[in-house]
Amino acid sequence: MSQTLRAPDILDIARREGRVTVEALAEHFGVTVQTIRRDLADLAEAGKLERVHGGAILPSGVTNIGYEHRRDLNPEAKAAIARRCAQAIPDEASVFLNIGTSTEAVARELSHHRNLLVVTNNMNVANILVENPDCEIVVAGGTLRRSDAGLVGTLTMRAIQAFKVDYAVIGCSALDEDGDLLDFDIREVGVSQTVISQARRTFLVADATKFERTAPVRIASLGDLDALFTDRPLSGALAERCRAWNTRVEIAD
Structure with a gap:
């Protein structure tokens, strides 16, 4: 599965669970942890996730996540x-x-x-x-x-x-x-x-x-x-x- 195709699924998991971890995503998608780190870095650069130790969370800001x-x-x-x-x-x-x-x-x-x-x-x-x-x-x-x-x-x-x-x-x-x-x-x-x-x-x-x-x-x-x-x-x-x-x-x- 390409990075472009993984991104929506990664965001869905983050919205559902509050955070994502590199190891769990690598296992879920059957790819290496290095690949997932790149995915998360790209999503963070786009402002869609915020990197934390071991994974990522939904970004903080001055507006809340949708109800x-x-x-x-x-x-x-x-x-x-x-x-x-x-x-x-x-x-x-x-x-x-x-x-x-x-x-x-x-x-x-x-x-x-x-x-x-x-x-x-x-x-x-x-x-x-x-x-x-x-x-x-x-x-x-x-x-x-x-x-x-x-x-x-x-x-x-x-x-x-x-x-x-x-x-x-x-x-x-x-x-x-x-x-x-x-x-x-x-x-x-x-x-x-x-x-x-x-x-x-x-x-x-x-x-x-x-x-x-x-x-x-x-x-x-x-x-x-x-x-x-x-x-x-x-x-x-x-x-x-x-x-x-x-x-x-x-x-x-």
Whole structure:
């Protein structure tokens, strides 16, 4: 298979899994690792991938990956993380779920919880939980962002301020090595910050691809949260920071 024919498949794998490795691609295509390195170098030069040690990831920037592509990133990991997070939320609790494919996965895992009050600015979350007759759903209204059916802006923040929830489950676009949660849309960041201030406990759900990306707007620090649910152990420095902050780290398996 020529390089030109391999490139779309390499990009599809990167969108589906969040990253690609040289060895796995060489085995997948039946070519040498040197050939794959050249492929990745060309894709990086074209701005379609960003090289990292041992492979490549989707490029970071000032705009996020399309929502449908994000749904295809690490779906198994997101499902495992969501199960672990949902286990930490009891029946008869009030919960906030914000915008994101990881929080949508948590909503699916909450579909059999009893007597929940769920507040959300994510229309997709509301549609998922509508199947649970034991769940009261409050949609925090605001400006509809058509790209992901999220509600953002001042009206959304005002609606959230009417609540004090037991648990908030939030996502982010990137997680910096210093423990900062990052995102792309300042309006969504304002909503997330309001959610954190109105929750008794805040959980972050973030798969390992978030550690390999960056985004321009800061939401908060892991030190401001109660727990991180992820699928891969943290680096030594970040793990040490979480211990100092008393932020629990749960690794889904």
